[in-house]
Amino acid sequence: MPRQVLEVTLTADSVAADAALAASGDASAFERLYRAHVNRVHSLVRRMLDADEADDLTQDVFVRAWDKLSTFRGESAFGTWLHRLAVNVVLARRKTLGVERGRFHSGEDPLEGVSGRRETPEISMDFEEALANLPDGARQVFVLHDVEGYRHEEIAQMLGVVPGTSKSQLHHARMALRRYLDR
Amino acid sequence: MNDQWTDRLSEYVDGELANGERVALEAHLATCAPCRGAVAELRQVVARARSLEDRAPQTDLWSGVAKRIGAGQVVDIRSRRFSFNVPQLIAACIALVLLSGGGTWVALHKTSVATDTTFTSQADSTKWVPVAVWSGRTDAAIADLQEALRRNESRLDTSTVRVVRENLALIDRAIAQARTALAADSGNAYLNLHLADTMRRKLELLRRVNAIASAQS
């Protein structure tokens, strides 16, 4: 039987109060924070990695947030802190996956010749699907830069490349995604 | 379309070109329709990226999280450190209304506060989580410790017991006053935090006295 979802309207004040309570061990406060932020975290994880791992990794993010809540200083918004934590979990996962598949093509259209990923060429992909089909490196740079708003210097550090690579990958991702704008 | 500027178009869209390059590219764009088209499309991609909506996971993941953090199990209160730091909360809870004006002598008295113009701050107009919801867990912890203290009381001498009881009563009165104020004004961040803080003080007092009582042989 589906659990009744707690419906609360959260303000910055109550989020901060909940964060403090959760840091003291109050799991109901933590559940409220979870409900307010899970969609964002899950979408970030799904876009950076893939749909298969998104559920497990989303849970990892929240479990880690629970453990680390005592280090949350309240200087930034809780959402910002949680978000950065999620990015770190994703990046760590990326490292353990090891192989960087088809990472840094240059020149060609990243979505060309990936027929193995598409079910049938005739089915048109929507923007998010196209995003999911980009090679990992280009996709991750695109998500971090255009969706999440990080700068090239930060992205370069996170992914272990030089800023120039981040810039060219971003450009390739954008150029490839142009065709899927209206779907 | 592949000219020397194609690969720099994203940098142009992001405003990352040096002045000289930007001027040169803009001169090129004036004469190159494909590049102009590409710039427009790139901007649309960026806009589309920024407007992507978050989707909920297909299954509810909370039960998995809850199990892993041990929610619903009895927490060993005595081993958990309560790091409820009010200044961090206050810093995070600054209200959203902006006042104009510069310096002013301040001698605010309670009467003048009440008659000030009302500001519609976000904190006031949005529904707040009721106190009963967030204080429930702390109440449970307090109840556990009070029970433990009842069992341990005989290890302390009567004057200490009396002093502890008096101080618990003091804190209880403070909690009651905070609750009353909060009932009249449930959206007020300061009152919420003050109540939470006072309840935490009671918890800490009970914990400390329990520790001392059980250390007595």
Add this chain to the structure above:
Amino acid sequence: MLTTIAAAVLATLAPMQGETDTTIAVPAGASLSVNNFGGAIVIHTWTQNRVKVHAEHGSRGSIEASLVGTTLTIKAGSRHGSPSVVDFDITVPVEMALNLSGTYTEIEVNGSKAAITAETVDGSIDVRGGSGNVILNSIQGSVTLADATGRIEVNSINESVELSNVSGQIKAETTNGDVTLWGIKSSSVEATTINGDVEYEGTVTDAGTYTFNSHNGDIQISIPEGANMTLTVATANGDIDASFPLPFRGTREKHRYTFKLGTGSARMEAESFQGDIELRRPAEMREHQREKEKEKEKDKDHEMEQEEP
């Protein structure tokens, strides 16, 4: 009498007419642990590598001392199972760490330059000195600390807490008493009480955090000229009074106001549910303090006059 006690040997020192005097050589870096169920623990310091113990314990009492590794443990011996009341007067090396505890015990330390932990249930704690971790807890007694530096945590429940000339990271708390902090040099101060006033006179350093809370009492804070701080004051029923202009930072809501002074670097919060919040300049506060002390002297004189037949 100079006694060297071998490691792990428990020695019961023979009482003489209800008193014991003994001196024990200790290795450098040794620490002292004294547990005294009832009575007093008074510590003095010197620069010798010895611990001099003077104990008054009544003719049936005794004291026990043991040196295990680098910890010298001294406690009242108990005959017939019941703890005895002993008054200790112990002189220790100035850098000897101290761990002092008891139940009906008054604790006093003078001149230490080491870490100090002192815990008592019904007794006051009065420490002059301390360096490193200084943790003082009493339930029923008042706690005073002066001339200390380091990570400071001072708690009472039923009485007041007073710190003077203390530097470092400070936490001072009580439930039924005042918290008074004077001559403080710190960038991290937390002072809390429920039924009492809070007073702070000390530095406000950039990037520091300062919290002062009371439920029933007034809060009086000295704000140095030129301090850079974001100050939040909150009170449900009290007044807020400042001796100088407070520029609104632009955020306020009912019961709580935030002001920005200078660059706003440090964060200070002063809140009292029922009491008033007063913001003063250091010179003003010191003047006020001098007047209070004059009044106290007058009262004392008056009392003494009354006692004379």
